[in-house]
Amino acid sequence: MSGLRVVPVWRHGRERLYVCRADGGNIAWYDREAARVSLLSEQNRDDVLEALGPFLTGPVTVGPPPVPTPAELARLTLHPDDDLAPNRPGEALLVALDRHPAPAHRLRPDPRRRALLAEQTVGAALDRFQGVGWHVLHSITLPGGDRLHHLLIGPGGLFALHTLAAHKQRVRVTDLTVAVGRREPRPLLRRIRADAARASYALTAEVHPVLALTAPAAVSVPAPSREVRVLTDTELGALARLGGVLKPADVEALHATARDRRTWVRV
Known part of the structure; x- marks a missing residue:
């Protein structure tokens, strides 16, 4: 052969x-x-x-x-081109920067670089969970150009994490908007909830939305955000300590489904 x-x-x-x-x-x-x-x-x-x-x-x-489990069988029959497990944190940004680099004469840093660093920081923190019963998938592209930055699957359930760079800046989170530094507030939480809902639909399981902030100077959440958990990159370990929601076989089955690119085609 x-x-x-x-x-x-x-x-x-x-x-x-x-x-x-x-x-x-x-x-x-x-x-x-x-x-x-x-x-x-x-x-x-x-x-x-x-x-x-x-x-x-x-x-x-x-x-x-x-004798393989159903999850093993699904993985064994998965074509490498459809397997999302090898994706690196910020995979989509890495590809975009390689294909369309910023002009050499640009005076300000390319904002994609800051976003990439944030995704890599959060991704590295999440990857450390993989030895304790968790799985992580990075940069899952959704129809319409949206993207799940990270999907965490483990004993504590499923979490869709949206990463936001906030290096040494104050962050204010309300039930509708997120403001970083002096920038105008953005209706980011609506998008994060919507992406988690799409993931729930694709996987037929509840997916919890998480906003992951990298290196903020301070975080202000005047009232608990409806549905969306807000964590800094140094607080992500709290997710790994959760348990009692999914059995190991369920974790494996959900991971096998989530890593298949075809799962996300119609959400």
């Missing part, structure tokens, strides 16, 4: 190397920590081991995988 490629994927804080056919279908994977190569078909054994040769770090056990 020719045209095999090896694709690294992080899952539960562990790296797996998936061996894919030219059409994107998975035929095997290598778990370094378990020192095991799992084959979906014994007839591909020699080709798989040849493709994995440069990555093997010692003796390995080779054989059929354990």
Whole structure:
């Protein structure tokens, strides 16, 4: 068999190397920590081991995988082009900046750079949850040009996080608007609620909206914001401590659905 490629994927804080056919279908994977190569078909054994040769770090056990869960089956049949799990924080902004960089003569910093840094800051904080039963997806594009900056799935439920750069600026949040520094208030919370509602529709599960502020000088919330939780990047650990809402199997199933790009096509 020719045209095999090896694709690294992080899952539960562990790296797996998936061996894919030219059409994107998975035929095997290598778990370094378990020192095991799992084959979906014994007839591909020699080709798989040849493709994995440069990555093997010692003796390995080779054989059929354990009986997969429905979530594992969904992931195994997912084409890499439809898999959102490899998205980096700010993926859409990174692509936009690469395709359409700011003019060299621009005097002021490109605001997309500040937004990207904010998403990367929040994304790095959320990625640390993945070793304790949580999954994070970044930069999920929605129809119409909207985007979920981050989707957090775990024992405490599902959270759609919208990131806002507020470096050393005062932030005032009302039930309708958000004002950063001296800028005019924006009706941002309505959009955050709407994006979370679209995610709830796509996943048929309740998704809680969160506004994540990066490095603000101060945050003023005169009255608790209706439905939207407001956190700074240093307070995001509070989400990881939540539990009692979803069982591990439910977390895996929701993550398998959410990482499929096709889930978000009609929301």
